[in-house]
Amino acid sequence: MWGFYFNELIRSLPFFLKGVWMTVAVAGLSLIFGTIIGFIAGIIRAGRNKPARIIIGAWVDLIRGTPFLVQIFVIFFILPGIGIELDAFPAAVIALTNLTASFITEIVAGGILAVPKGQREAATASGLSHYQQLRFIVLPQAIRSILPPLVGQYVLLVKDSSVVSAIGVVDITRVGWLTVQRIPEGLMVFGLVGLLYFAICYPLINLSGFLERRMTVVSTKL
Amino acid sequence: MISFKNVNKWYGELHVLNSIDLEVEKGEVIVVCGPSGSGKSTLIRCINRLEPIQKGELIVDGMKVHDKKTNMTKIRAEIGFIFQSFNLYPHMTALGNVTIAPMKVRNIPKKEAEKLGREKLTRVGLEDRIDHYPAQLSGGQQQRVAIARGLSMQPKIMLFDEPTSALDPEMIHEVLDVMRDLAKEGMTMMAVTHEMGFAREVASRVVFMDEGQIIEVAPPNDFFTKPQSERGKAFLKSILTH
Amino acid sequence: MLEGFNFRIILEYMPLYMQCFLATLWLSGLSLFGAVVVGIIACAMRLSQSRILRGIAGVYIESIRSTPLLAQLYFFYFGLPSMGIMLPEWVTGVIALTLNSGAYYAEIIRSGIKAIDFGQIEAGIASGLSYFQRMRYIILPQALGNTIRPMLGQAIILVKDSSLLSLISIMELTRAGQVLTSERFTPAEGFLTTAAFYLIIYYMLKAFSGWSEKRLIFREAH
Numbered sequence: 001m002w003g004f005y006f007n008e009l010i011r012s013l014p015f016f017l018k019g020v021w022m023t024v025a026v027a028g029l030s031l032i033f034g035t036i037i038g039f040i041a042g043i044i045r046a047g048r049n050k051p052a053r054i055i056i057g058a059w060v061d062l063i064r065g066t067p068f069l070v071q072i073f074v075i076f077f078i079l080p081g082i083g084i085e086l087d088a089f090p091a092a093v094i095a096l097t098n099l100t101a102s103f104i105t106e107i108v109a110g111g112i113l114a115v116p117k118g119q120r121e122a123a124t125a126s127g128l129s130h131y132q133q134l135r136f137i138v139l140p141q142a143i144r145s146i147l148p149p150l151v152g153q154y155v156l157l158v159k160d161s162s163v164v165s166a167i168g169v170v171d172i173t174r175v176g177w178l179t180v181q182r183i184p185e186g187l188m189v190f191g192l193v194g195l196l197y198f199a200i201c202y203p204l205i206n207l208s209g210f211l212e213r214r215m216t217v218v219s220t221k222l
Numbered sequence: 223m224i225s226f227k228n229v230n231k232w233y234g235e236l237h238v239l240n241s242i243d244l245e246v247e248k249g250e251v252i253v254v255c256g257p258s259g260s261g262k263s264t265l266i267r268c269i270n271r272l273e274p275i276q277k278g279e280l281i282v283d284g285m286k287v288h289d290k291k292t293n294m295t296k297i298r299a300e301i302g303f304i305f306q307s308f309n310l311y312p313h314m315t316a317l318g319n320v321t322i323a324p325m326k327v328r329n330i331p332k333k334e335a336e337k338l339g340r341e342k343l344t345r346v347g348l349e350d351r352i353d354h355y356p357a358q359l360s361g362g363q364q365q366r367v368a369i370a371r372g373l374s375m376q377p378k379i380m381l382f383d384e385p386t387s388a389l390d391p392e393m394i395h396e397v398l399d400v401m402r403d404l405a406k407e408g409m410t411m412m413a414v415t416h417e418m419g420f421a422r423e424v425a426s427r428v429v430f431m432d433e434g435q436i437i438e439v440a441p442p443n444d445f446f447t448k449p450q451s452e453r454g455k456a457f458l459k460s461i462l463t464h
Numbered sequence: 465m466l467e468g469f470n471f472r473i474i475l476e477y478m479p480l481y482m483q484c485f486l487a488t489l490w491l492s493g494l495s496l497f498g499a500v501v502v503g504i505i506a507c508a509m510r511l512s513q514s515r516i517l518r519g520i521a522g523v524y525i526e527s528i529r530s531t532p533l534l535a536q537l538y539f540f541y542f543g544l545p546s547m548g549i550m551l552p553e554w555v556t557g558v559i560a561l562t563l564n565s566g567a568y569y570a571e572i573i574r575s576g577i578k579a580i581d582f583g584q585i586e587a588g589i590a591s592g593l594s595y596f597q598r599m600r601y602i603i604l605p606q607a608l609g610n611t612i613r614p615m616l617g618q619a620i621i622l623v624k625d626s627s628l629l630s631l632i633s634i635m636e637l638t639r640a641g642q643v644l645t646s647e648r649f650t651p652a653e654g655f656l657t658t659a660a661f662y663l664i665i666y667y668m669l670k671a672f673s674g675w676s677e678k679r680l681i682f683r684e685a686h
Contacts, residue, residue, distance in 0.1 A: 272589065
């Protein structure tokens with residue numbers, strides 16, 4: 001019996017690979033948009049405009065205080081009510097982008113605020129504008145403390161992307177769920193699912209750790 | 223009490239202890255001194271196997287420390303070790319620090335351990351700090367708690383690894399006073415220290431080390447006034463003229 | 465849609481929400497307790513002298529960290545029955561949550577332990593305390609005290625993760641939202657109410673984190 005199921009599983013591999021492609025697509029798009037939005041919001045969050053900081057802070061809190069599954073349901077089921085009809089895939093990308101952006105906002109803001117105040121004071125004293133300070137002095141230094149947690153966030157993004165299977169997006173998890181209806185060997189099917197995610201996430205986790213060590217060494221050399 | 227026979231230790235390629243032979247009798251007070259990197263801290267850290275040795279014999283209170291099979295718990299219970307950076311447990315009060323080992327290693331019941339602890343803390347002059355946390359104590363007070371912690375196990379030997387090096391000058395004497403009293407009461411002690419006044423007053427012998435070897439062993443007066451070795455002379459000159 | 469926000473329906477379903485709110489608290493609480501225990505054990509294994517124990521703990525932690533919780537949940541939900549082990553859904557859910565957060569707790573505790581000054585451990589060795597005694601009286605109390613904030617952070621994550629249990633038909637907060645939505649076709653009322661409840665838990669935990677940091681503030685000597 002087990003042998004039979006194993007063969008069936010092998011024959012389902014193309015389906016799993018489609019799932020991998022879908023996971024990569026959803027996560028990848030969300031990564032790009034989320035990073036862009038997150039950086040912009042993060043810079044504002046670390047800036048001088050108090051009302052803007054508070055609004056962004058409230059948005060971040062909202063996203064961090066509620067489960068991602070609920071957020072997806074809100075976007076997928078409620079937006080049509082105000083006239084935005086969405087397919088599962090775009091809804092998933094929007095929800096995941098939203099989630100990622102909020103976390104990246106905090107990472108970026110934290111990195112910027114970690115740059116010693118004296119740096120900005122020196123830059124102001126030499127006449128650099130706020131934008132110039134940001135571009136030439138603050139951000140280059142902030143990047144060092146932003147990069148490792150940023151990559152860590154990308155790992156979380158891939159894992160969180162599994163939740164979009166709940167609205168029918170055919171990613172790795174959904175493929176697993178559909179397959180296990182035909183091949184009732186949960187251990188094998190989801191063992192494969194796990195392996196596929198592992199193949200994506202494990203290298204990223206190591207990259208994050210590697211970056212963390214690299215970044216610390218560079219700053220002590222200064 | 224403590225016997226080093228041809229003890230050798232390496233850190234990789236570095237020969238940190240080179241053919242050490244030393245006998246310490248009960249009741250003796252040995253001061254170990256020498257330039258930094260001479261191996262003096264390593265020497266006393268080997269006695270309770272905080273550092274292992276690779277060659278030779280090290281026998282403490284009749285037990286073979288060099289033998290990997292020896293159960294170190296029994297030996298360590300008889301040795302009080304005082305660190306340069308105190309190493310008090312920050313999440314326990316002075317009394318907590320002093321009673322944890324007697325309760326858990328010697329299995330003394332709590333009431334008795336606390337009585338013993340209070341006694342030792344009073345002995346080092348801290349009876350009004352018994353319920354304070356380390357963060358609330360000065361450096362000198364912390365080191366005295368550390369000494370009380372060592373004494374609460376009622377050890378046969380007390381080892382000191384540069385006990386006053388991390389203290390502000392005005393606090394050094396309060397720690398040395400306690401150490402001096404201990405010496406006068408006949409405790410077997412080995413101390414790595416630069417405090418020459420202390421050495422002159424209570425040491426039975428001074429051990430001068432350099433580059434992992436014992437260069438000279440002599441009673442303090444002899445060593446300080448008439449050092450026999452060239453390196454001993456150079457060392458004394460360097461510490462007396464700064 | 466917003467004009468027609470129907471509070472009456474929410475009131476009507478309030479008993480269900482309250483019941484599910486308690487279910488979420490109970491499921492999360494139980495899993496949290498289990499996760500801390502598992503975390504301590506896994507961490508002790510990870511730091512032990514035995515290569516075998518280190519290996520087992522390492523495999524466990526890396527597998528959890530590199531795979532999504534949903535995949536892990538499905539692994540147990542579909543896998544255990546295929547091994548002949550039939551468990552009520554909520555037990556499967558608690559097992560998945562416990563093992564998942566347990567791995568993260570192991571890492572949190574490990575970093576808390578690493579932050580402890582090695583000198584104290586030497587002092588413990590020098591006074592004759594055994595490995596277990598040092599762990600119990602010196603290392604673990606400080607590690608847990610050092611890491612209150614990340615521990616509570618993971619607790620918040622665990623509560624949000626419990627929303628996934630709705631996907632294996634467990635009646636908790638998210639499922640309450642699904643039920644209201646499917647019975648009355650009001651996704652806004654359904655999921656926004658759910659979100660509100662989660663936010664209550666989130667802010668309560670945040671407040672507790674702030675309070676406990678002040679109370680148990682970790683006193684470092686010097």
